[in-house]
Amino acid sequence: MKFGGTSVADLDRIRNAARKVKREVEKGYEVAVVVSAMAGKTNELVGLVRKAAATEGEGESSFYDAREYDAVVASGEQVTAGLMSIVLQEMGVPARSWQGWQVPILTNASHGAARIEEIRTEALERKFAEGLHAVVAGFQGLGPDGRITTLGRGGSDTSAVALAAALGAERCDIYTDVDGVYTTDPRITKKARKLERIAYEEMLELASLGAKVLQTRSVELAMRYKVRLQVLSSFSDEPGTLVCDEEEIMESRAVSGIAYVRDEAKLTLISVADRPGVAAAIFGPLAEAGVNVDMIVQNISEEGRTDMTFSCSVDDVPKAMKALQEARARGAINYRDLVADTEVSKVSVVGIGMRSHAGVAARMFKALADEGVNIKVITTSEIKVSVLVDRKYMELAVQALHDAFDLDKTADRLEG
Amino acid sequence: MKFGGTSVADLDRIRNAARKVKREVEKGYEVAVVVSAMAGKTNELVGLVRKAAATEGEGESSFYDAREYDAVVASGEQVTAGLMSIVLQEMGVPARSWQGWQVPILTNASHGAARIEEIRTEALERKFAEGLHAVVAGFQGLGPDGRITTLGRGGSDTSAVALAAALGAERCDIYTDVDGVYTTDPRITKKARKLERIAYEEMLELASLGAKVLQTRSVELAMRYKVRLQVLSSFSDEPGTLVCDEEEIMESRAVSGIAYVRDEAKLTLISVADRPGVAAAIFGPLAEAGVNVDMIVQNISEEGRTDMTFSCSVDDVPKAMKALQEARARGAINYRDLVADTEVSKVSVVGIGMRSHAGVAARMFKALADEGVNIKVITTSEIKVSVLVDRKYMELAVQALHDAFDLDKTADRLEG
Numbered sequence: 001m002k003f004g005g006t007s008v009a010d011l012d013r014i015r016n017a018a019r020k021v022k023r024e025v026e027k028g029y030e031v032a033v034v035v036s037a038m039a040g041k042t043n044e045l046v047g048l049v050r051k052a053a054a055t056e057g058e059g060e061s062s063f064y065d066a067r068e069y070d071a072v073v074a075s076g077e078q079v080t081a082g083l084m085s086i087v088l089q090e091m092g093v094p095a096r097s098w099q100g101w102q103v104p105i106l107t108n109a110s111h112g113a114a115r116i117e118e119i120r121t122e123a124l125e126r127k128f129a130e131g132l133h134a135v136v137a138g139f140q141g142l143g144p145d146g147r148i149t150t151l152g153r154g155g156s157d158t159s160a161v162a163l164a165a166a167l168g169a170e171r172c173d174i175y176t177d178v179d180g181v182y183t184t185d186p187r188i189t190k191k192a193r194k195l196e197r198i199a200y201e202e203m204l205e206l207a208s209l210g211a212k213v214l215q216t217r218s219v220e221l222a223m224r225y226k227v228r229l230q231v232l233s234s235f236s237d238e239p240g241t242l243v244c245d246e247e248e249i250m251e252s253r254a255v256s257g258i259a260y261v262r263d264e265a266k267l268t269l270i271s272v273a274d275r276p277g278v279a280a281a282i283f284g285p286l287a288e289a290g291v292n293v294d295m296i297v298q299n300i301s302e303e304g305r306t307d308m309t310f311s312c313s314v315d316d317v318p319k320a321m322k323a324l325q326e327a328r329a330r331g332a333i334n335y336r337d338l339v340a341d342t343e344v345s346k347v348s349v350v351g352i353g354m355r356s357h358a359g360v361a362a363r364m365f366k367a368l369a370d371e372g373v374n375i376k377v378i379t380t381s382e383i384k385v386s387v388l389v390d391r392k393y394m395e396l397a398v399q400a401l402h403d404a405f406d407l408d409k410t411a412d413r414l415e416g
Numbered sequence: 417m418k419f420g421g422t423s424v425a426d427l428d429r430i431r432n433a434a435r436k437v438k439r440e441v442e443k444g445y446e447v448a449v450v451v452s453a454m455a456g457k458t459n460e461l462v463g464l465v466r467k468a469a470a471t472e473g474e475g476e477s478s479f480y481d482a483r484e485y486d487a488v489v490a491s492g493e494q495v496t497a498g499l500m501s502i503v504l505q506e507m508g509v510p511a512r513s514w515q516g517w518q519v520p521i522l523t524n525a526s527h528g529a530a531r532i533e534e535i536r537t538e539a540l541e542r543k544f545a546e547g548l549h550a551v552v553a554g555f556q557g558l559g560p561d562g563r564i565t566t567l568g569r570g571g572s573d574t575s576a577v578a579l580a581a582a583l584g585a586e587r588c589d590i591y592t593d594v595d596g597v598y599t600t601d602p603r604i605t606k607k608a609r610k611l612e613r614i615a616y617e618e619m620l621e622l623a624s625l626g627a628k629v630l631q632t633r634s635v636e637l638a639m640r641y642k643v644r645l646q647v648l649s650s651f652s653d654e655p656g657t658l659v660c661d662e663e664e665i666m667e668s669r670a671v672s673g674i675a676y677v678r679d680e681a682k683l684t685l686i687s688v689a690d691r692p693g694v695a696a697a698i699f700g701p702l703a704e705a706g707v708n709v710d711m712i713v714q715n716i717s718e719e720g721r722t723d724m725t726f727s728c729s730v731d732d733v734p735k736a737m738k739a740l741q742e743a744r745a746r747g748a749i750n751y752r753d754l755v756a757d758t759e760v761s762k763v764s765v766v767g768i769g770m771r772s773h774a775g776v777a778a779r780m781f782k783a784l785a786d787e788g789v790n791i792k793v794i795t796t797s798e799i800k801v802s803v804l805v806d807r808k809y810m811e812l813a814v815q816a817l818h819d820a821f822d823l824d825k826t827a828d829r830l831e832g
Contacts, residue, residue, distance in 0.1 A: 011464070011467050011468055012472075014468065015472055045495065048427070048495070048499055049498070049499065049502060051427050052427055052430065052499040052502040052503050052506070053502050053503075053506055054506070055506065056428075056431055061506075064502050064505075064506075065501065065502060065505055065512075067512070068498040068499075068501045068502045068505075068512070068513055069498070069502075071494060071497065071498040071501075071513050071515070072494070072495050072498035072499060075491035075494045075495050078487060078488070078491050078494075079461065079464070079488050079491050081487065082465070082484040082485070082487040082488035083464055083465065083468040083484075083488060085481065085484045085487075086465060086468040086469050086480050086481060086484045086485075087468050087469075089480075089481055089484075090468070090469055090470070090471065090477075090480075096481075096483070096484070097484055097487050099487070099564075101517070102562065102563070146518060147518070148515075
């Protein structure tokens with residue numbers, strides 16, 4: 001059971017979370033609880049580190065010893081783990097706290113963004129055998145140098161999934177401030193419906209496409225180790241959404257959800273000399289400049305010349321323009337014009353059912369056409385179709401697609 | 417170099433402390449810095465633990481798992497150690513933080529009030545050899561159960577002295593919010609003078625007699641391992657007071673300082689049946705009731721009967737009265753009357769020079785008599801004479817004694 005920062009923001013919320021733990025204990029489970037720092041705490045500690053690293057009177061600095069950053073920031077989870085153990089004990093649930101180095105959760109040496117390499121569960125399991133439930137500080141581990149590491153933002157989800165895998169847990173329940181995974185963002189259409197189950201692959205597409213329920217990394221880890229993930233709310237007793245293997249999903253839908261990314265930009269290099277290696281010549285400098293390129297489309301325009309279009313975050317546009325102009329200046333690439341459209345959004349339909357249901361793309365394009373939404377770029381993968389549309393049509397597009405794929409109805413009715 | 421909570425209360429103060437560290441590094445020293453939690457932090461964490469331990473809606477509780485208390489509370493020093501390392505690095509001083517378990521500082525299993533059993537300095541010394549100065553989280557260690565322990569309040573001084581002993585340090589500098597040890601409390605007489613040096617024994621008497629500069633435990637430890645302790649201010653560059661072996665003190669004074677305890681109480685058991693074991697019968701129940709008895713005086717009053725007088729803190733008087741009345745009720749002791757005087761203070765003159773200077777007590781009594789201060793109880797030890805006086809005369813007594821022993825003058829002039 002993993003509780004994020006807002007779920008342990010104060011003692012009342014820690015007690016609320018502890019009651020959920022107690023309920024599972026009463027069902028007969030041995031429970032490992034993974035906790036984040038109390039909401040706001042990590043930011044406060046990071047702020048102290050940045051101020052400490054600055055020359056006096058200069059505000060903040062991002063140049064600091066990541067090992068010291070880890071030592072300072074990991075204290076947040078340590079505090080929550082101790083408090084949660086005390087609250088559980090007070091409720092009659094035998095429990096003890098474990099810091100990353102105590103478990104131990106062994107990571108590589110990448111301080112500030114470490115990867116878990118091994119979790120030794122013997123000590124935890126010995127204590128389970130004594131009837132002692134575990135409260136583990138999330139987000140942290142022990143590096144090969146014997147110093148505390150942290151896993152980077154969102155790392156507590158990763159801690160929880162990795163621990164569930166190491167322990168062979170029946171389930172990994174991620175308690176958060178949303179109560180599950182929806183067919184789309186409920187703020188965009190009231191018809192959005194909570195999914196009972198979703199496949200790992202779908203969740204990955206939804207997560208990376210902008211649905212902010214789970215960290216991509218933790219879903220990947222869950223998929224690799226077949227950890228059944230349940231996303232549910234700390235603040236209600238509603239059932240959540242189970243992220244699981246495709247085989248556990250009985251419903252047969254073409255599309256599970258509609259994702260979107262609001263602030264996308266489309267850049268087009270017009271009339272690029274089309275010779276072998278041109279793509280590398282374009283995207284190499286972009287990668288070096290730290291531009292996160294998303295969709296890439298190449299159109300044949302005229303003999304020996306081509307148009308190359310790609311999308312990235314609006315924030316990356318200045319870097320991207322600069323990198324491409326510099327590449328042209330030094331003769332690495334050749335194009336006639338560079339056009340940026342910063343007023344687009346990406347809308348995607350996602351579903352493992354696409355593999356067996358034909359015509360998903362056609363149905364998508366028709367639905368958008370019926371609403372008069374112009375499609376600017378299309379890309380597809382095995383389980384998703386993404387389009388760029390003008391930002392002013394984004395909500396309309398999501399709503400139209402949600403209707404077109406009957407996502408407000410349960411799969412049974414849809415297929416039955 | 418040890419910096420207490422007020423000396424690291426915020427980043428400006430941590431920088432100020434770091435500059436003092438840098439100065440010592442520039443003198444060529446390898447420095448181990450011991451830090452406390454930022455002022456207020458420990459109280460905040462203790463408050464969280466007490467609230468967590470309470471049943472919901474019931475405020476605070478003192479019944480909690482001391483191991484979890486330690487895990488939570490030790491985080492305060494951990495944060496300061498990381499921040500101090502970052503600040504030192506920013507100033508160009510190579511440094512790294514060490515938590516208690518990393519050094520390791522091994523303690524016994526008394527969570528919340530652990531005693532240091534061993535400090536393994538090999539890892540620290542290896543890093544010193546690489547030019548890396550150490551910032552060690554004070555107040556904490558590693559218990560035999562592999563869990564974090566804390567040393568109890570004031571434990572950071574103990575950490576510093578123990579570490580200095582283990583490292584064979586030339587000196588242990590305790591930076592605090594006072595700038596040294598004075599002949600008496602400067603709030604009581606402006607003539608109070610800072611001592612350049614003071615012997616361990618004197619410091620112990622002064623500390624336990626109410627001068628709140630250093631924790632008794634850390635002075636005892638320093639004396640046992642011959643660690644030269646320097647007490648000095650974080651907020652000035654004045655030299656402090658060196659607490660050292662008697663042999664290092666060239667001055668030959670009879671008296672080094674005047675200490676006082678304002679809120680004392682005097683209890684007298686009148687006409688106690690005087691038989692063997694009566695003292696045990698009286699002080700046994702008091703110890704069981706948790707009464708900290710200070711001075712004890714027995715006067716012969718009449719045949720077969722005696723008066724027994726003792727002093728304790730005013731706060732302990734109700735417990736003491738109850739314990740003695742109960743002991744009488746069950747026939748364990750027999751006395752005619754029990755009288756409490758809660759309006760007394762203790763004033764003591766302290767000095768290793770008493771051993772060789774005769775007449776200190778006589779000079780003390782005369783000085784008090786000259787001011788019309790009545791002495792209610794007297795006790796003496798090898799290096800101190802303590803008296804109880806009416807609380808209203810306490811300040812007068814301290815001033816008179818300070819004058820009588822010429823403590824406003826340096827020892828040279830006094831003896832020369």
